[in-house]
Ligand SMILES: Nc1ncnc2c1ncn2[C@@H]1O[C@H](COP(=O)(O)OP(=O)(O)OP(=O)(O)O)[C@@H](O)[C@H]1O
C-alpha cells in the first residue's frame with residue numbers, strides 16, 4: 001500500500017510531539033519550582049529510602065537549613081524523634097493517599113518546630129514505593145497559643161481551688177496567730193520562768209507569728225495572682241526587708257551551712273511599694289537559691305545579696321553558686337508549674353508569681369546563669 005504522507009512527515013510529527021511534551025514538561029517543572037520557591041509551606045520530597053531530594057524555600061525558612069545542607073540527607077534526621085517519623089511515613093505509605101499528621105521537627109538552632117504535615121506516598125503501578133512528598137505548615141505559634149490557653153484554664157482551676165483552700169486555711173491560721181499572741185502574754189507574766197526560758201519562749205512565739213503571717217500572705221498572694229488585684233502602696237525600707245527575710249530563713253541557712261553575704265548600697269533604701277508582695281518575691285528567690293546550692297552539694301554554698309541603683313531603677317541582686325540552669329530549662333522557668341524539683345518539693349509557682357508581682361510593681365525580673373557555676377536573679381523596681 002502506498003502512503004499518502006510525504007516521506008519523513010511521520011518522524012516530523014513525532015519530533016513535534018516530543019517537542020510539545022518537552023515544553024509541557026518544562027512548564028510543569030517551572031510551575032513546581034515556582035511553588036517550591038515561593039510557598040511558605042514546608043514542601044519536601046524524598047526517595048524510597050527517605051533521602052531528601054527536594055526541599056523548598058518554605059522549609060528553609062521554617063527549619064533554618066539551606067537546601068544544600070539537607071539535600072541528600074535522610075529527612076528523619078530533621079525530626080525531633082526520628083523513629084516516630086519512620087513509623088508515620090511507613091503508615092503514610094500503607095495508606096497510600098495523603099496522611100495528615102502533626103509532627104515536631106528540629107530547627108537548625110535547636111528549638112522545636114511543630115508542623116502540620118500531609119505525607120503523600122508515590123507508588124508505581126505494581127505497588128512499589130518510589131518516594132514521599134510532604135507538605136507541611138509551621139504551627140508552633142498556634143500550638144503555643146493553644147498551650148497558653150490550656151495554662152490559663154489550669155490557672156483558673158487553681159484559682160477556684162486556691163480560694164477554697166485559702167478560705168479553709170486562713171481561719172486556722174488566724175487562730176494560731178491569736179493563740180501564739182496569748183502564749184506570749186502568758187509567758188511574759190508567768191512566774192517561775194528563768195529569763196532565758198522566757199526569752200526562748202518569746203523567740204519561738206515570735207517565730208510562729210512570723211511564719212503564720214507568711215502563710216497568710218502566700219494564700220493572699222495566690223489569690224491576688226488569680227484575681228489580678230493591684231498592689232497596695234506604702235513606704236517600704238528595702239534594706240530592712242532584705243535583712244528581715246534573711247533572718248526568717250536563717251535557721252535553714254545555718255543548718256544547710258550556706259553562707260549569706262549582704263552587700264547593700266549606702267544609706268536606707270526606702271520606696272513606695274507593696275511590702276508583702278516584695279517579701280514573697282524575696283522568699284521565693286532565696287528559697288530557689290538555697291535549693292540550687294543544696295542540689296549542687298558539697299560545702300562552700302554561698303548566696304550573695306546586693307542592692308544598687310541602676311539609672312532610675314533600684315536593683316536587688318540575688319546570686320547563688322548553685323547548680324545553675326540548663327539552656328533547655330531557662331526557656332521554661334517562668335512557665336506556670338514548671339519545676340525540676342521532685343513532687344512535694346516544688347510546684348513551679350515561685351517564679352511565675354515573682355514575675356507577676358514585679359510586673360505589677362512596674363519592675364522587671366531577669367537572670368543570668370551558668371550551668372554548674374550558679375545563678376543571679378536581678379529584681380529591678382522603679383524608684384518612684
Ligand atoms: N537559683 C536557681 N538556680 C537553679 N535553678 C533555679 C533557680 N531558680 C529557679 N530555678 C529552676 O526553675 C524552676 C522553677 O522555679 P520556681 O520557683 O518557679 O518553682 P519551684 O521552685 O520548682 O517550685 P515552687 O517555687 O513552687 O516551690 C526550678 O524548679 C528550678 O529548676
Ligand SMILES: [Mg+2]
Pocket residue numbers: 284287288346349350351
Ligand atoms: Mg521556687
